[in-house]
Amino acid sequence: MKRFAVVQLSGCAGCDVSLVNADAWVDEYKLVYMPLVVSTHDIPEVDILLITGGVRNDEDVYKLRHAVKRAQMVVAVGTCAISGGVANLGDRDEVREVFLAHHQPHLAPRLLPKCHPVDNYVSPDLYLSGCPPTPELFMAVLMEDQDFQASRIVCQECERSKLRDMRPTHLMGFQQGQVDSEICLINQGYLCIGSSTRGGCRAPCPRAGHPCVACRGPSDVFIEKDSEVWFGSIKRVFDSMTSVPSDEIEAGLRSPQLALFLFQFSDYAGDDRAARSREKMF
Ligand code: SF4
Numbered sequence: 001m002k003r004f005a006v007v008q009l010s011g012c013a014g015c016d017v018s019l020v021n022a023d024a025w026v027d028e029y030k031l032v033y034m035p036l037v038v039s040t041h042d043i044p045e046v047d048i049l050l051i052t053g054g055v056r057n058d059e060d061v062y063k064l065r066h067a068v069k070r071a072q073m074v075v076a077v078g079t080c081a082i083s084g085g086v087a088n089l090g091d092r093d094e095v096r097e098v099f100l101a102h103h104q105p106h107l108a109p110r111l112l113p114k115c116h117p118v119d120n121y122v123s124p125d126l127y128l129s130g131c132p133p134t135p136e137l138f139m140a141v142l143m144e145d146q147d148f149q150a151s152r153i154v155c156q157e158c159e160r161s162k163l164r165d166m167r168p169t170h171l172m173g174f175q176q177g178q179v180d181s182e183i184c185l186i187n188q189g190y191l192c193i194g195s196s197t198r199g200g201c202r203a204p205c206p207r208a209g210h211p212c213v214a215c216r217g218p219s220d221v222f223i224e225k226d227s228e229v230w231f232g233s234i235k236r237v238f239d240s241m242t243s244v245p246s247d248e249i250e251a252g253l254r255s256p257q258l259a260l261f262l263f264q265f266s267d268y269a270g271d272d273r274a275a276r277s278r279e280k281m282f
């Protein structure tokens, strides 16, 4: 039986919960290390190591480097491991002050100036994107499922119809209005980013009436390109499908509700990191 481990760095544990929900691996794999559900003192040698969470402090760096030495294959899982995620949003000094105010400074891990993706320190064999990746995606990686088919973009997995003659003149807030269950959310004035987002999640958000916020990251076409190229493509989709003023679209796309996800794969200014190859993106 193959052995696998999950090393949890700084994150919300959503990926780990999603993995636990994908319980079919139980018959095929022996889970030997995962702080959320399995307690052992140290990480033993494993066939596959999943890394969740970003690198936020020096303890994360140590755990990460230590763990990859014991693994045959390393998979970076989810937004935090791939781009820093929610842990990267906080104001650095403020976070440090709040954190240290309630702890003995010498006992706390030393915070790094920002949260880094794990590939600033190690070289994953694969990237499993999503916030969190769905149980089906976890299963496809763990079971090396050759039959797993992912669409190029989320729109191809969303069953909503795009209409030529339904052009909104203004954007709707995410929580506003009555959502039609059949029609593309862009036609209804919602900021849905599914047209340039990597498929594979089966589009749970737009299917349920909530715009896709691109947690799976850019599709292959944009993976090795600058964020402005991705942004420009998204904007062109809205220009072609709506009559919303261009500056309103631009402001909406740069608004906080999309900021966490929209530029996750390219917003690494200052990081000394080699470009990711699309072959490694799952
Ligand atoms: S833009 Fe959004 S709602 Fe429209 S088809 Fe694509 S994923 Fe579905």
Ligand code: SF4
Binding pocket: 130, 131, 154, 197, 198, 201, 202, 203, 204, 205, 206, 211, 212, 213, 214, 215, 216, 217
């Ligand atoms: S539909 Fe978009 S936001 Fe929702 S899980 Fe898929 S990629 Fe993420």
